Ligand SMILES: Nc1ncnc2c1ncn2[C@@H]1O[C@H](COP(=O)(O)OP(=O)(O)OP(=O)(O)O)[C@@H](O)[C@H]1O
């Protein structure tokens with residue numbers, strides 16, 4: 001009997017998972033549907049872009065510079081035994097543009113923006129503000145959700161571009177000041193190994209991550225219930241689920257872009 | 261009531277899980293009529309308004325506005341229909357990211373496409389009508405007292421001069437003088453604009469002032485409806501207990517039985 005109960009609970013969990021996935025997809029499609037139809041809200045979109053893009057610069061920049069620095073240090077530790085210090089520039093530029101830039105920026109944005117979106121929309125839900133929007137002939141998908149999705153989708157790639165530059169610069173700092181490499185040849189190697197397609201793939205990842213963060217923030221906020229506690233739970237779900245999804249999609253996209 | 265009703269509700273049901281809140285509401289509201297709905301706390305008055313507005317999906321029943329069915333409208337049709345409505349939410353539900361005047365002007369700017377400057381003028385007029393000056397207009401809702409928020413919410417509900425206005429506890433939390441000013445304002449909306457109004461209130465003084473007709477909701481049904489003048493001789497023990505605010509009576513028994 002316990003085996004059957006176990007199987008039943010596995011099955012139920014799986015069905016729940018499918019149901020939630022379906023609801024999120026429907027939610028996203030509805031938001032995209034309304035985002036493409038007038039009226040548009042350029043002011044709201046702009047405000048969200050500034051929030052997501054500009055105000056995330058400090059956190060993303062700081063994490064990127066330290067990631068680049070530690071990457072250079074670790075690579076040196078690993079490669080110096082094989083007298084291959086020159087590979088540092090290669091490793092730094094490749095890792096940062098392909099992988100670390102998008103993932104680090106995505107995770108930071110998940111914490112900063114995903115939580116803020118979920119808390120704001122969640123509060124609007126539990127205080128009837130979303131219902132009030134509807135009674136004032138304003139579609140909440142168009143007014144609240146679409147601007148955030150657009151901002152996430154467009155601004156996180158720009159953030160990642162900045163993170164790429166700062167991350168590579170962090171590696172450069174450690175290599176030249178601490179490890180005493182020649183600056184000119186380090187830069188030369190970086191430029192040699194810098195691939196347009198690596199950067200482009202990183203930016204494509206970033207667009208997906210930005211969309212995921214905004215979507216999970218909006219979805220969890222929109223469906224929150226039960227006062228402050230419900231908003232807190234929605235915020236947690238938003239951050240945790242978008243962080244996990246970022247890592248999952250990072251693998252999937254890497255497989256799609258780079259696996260031969 | 262003359263002619264076809266503005267709002268006609270038949271067999272409206274709504275449950276949350278095993279909690280059967282509305283169990284077959286039948287209610288008509290005539291054009292230009294002011295109906296007051298009374299009933300104990302948690303009997304589903306707010307839920308009923310939200311069902312009419314389509315904010316909650318009814319489980320069963322029919323709601324007709326101007327003779328046409330509105331249950332199950334598409335999102336686009338619903339958005340157009342909303343232009344007929346104004347709603348004062350029980351908890352005010354002001355947008356806390358916007359200034360007070362932007363809250364009041366919201367339906368004018370977003371819903372009707374007015375220019376901001378023109379909408380601001382109207383918003384200031386409506387704020388003045390609820391006793392709030394221009395100095396308040398630039399503040400955020402969080403900077404206002406509860407009663408002031410309620411008045412801003414009222415100004416927002418009537419700003420676009422809708423055909424149908426719902427007031428969910430418009431005078432709760434106001435001092436008696438301001439409550440009376442709000443009562444006058446509601447009467448003015450109904451009489452001057454010819455709006456149809458449903459108000460929910462626990463305030464019997466307010467009920468006697470603003471109502472044309474009164475309906476009482478209990479156990480998910482309308483158990484009594486009649487003209488305001490008939491309310492004192494309804495012959496209904498529930499109504500009698502409610503309007504006199506007696507602790508003893510049929511309603512108390514059911515509370516105890518839970
Ligand atoms: N979204 C919801 N989910 C679950 N239950 C709900 C929901 N909204 C309302 N209810 C339940 O429905 C019942 C009626 O709620 P409603 O808000 O309509 O009461 P009310 O008559 O307006 O009371 P009050 O006079 O206190 O405002 C309550 O028991 C409440 O718990």
Ligand SMILES: [Mg+2]
Pocket residue numbers: 305306307350428
């Ligand atoms: Mg209520």
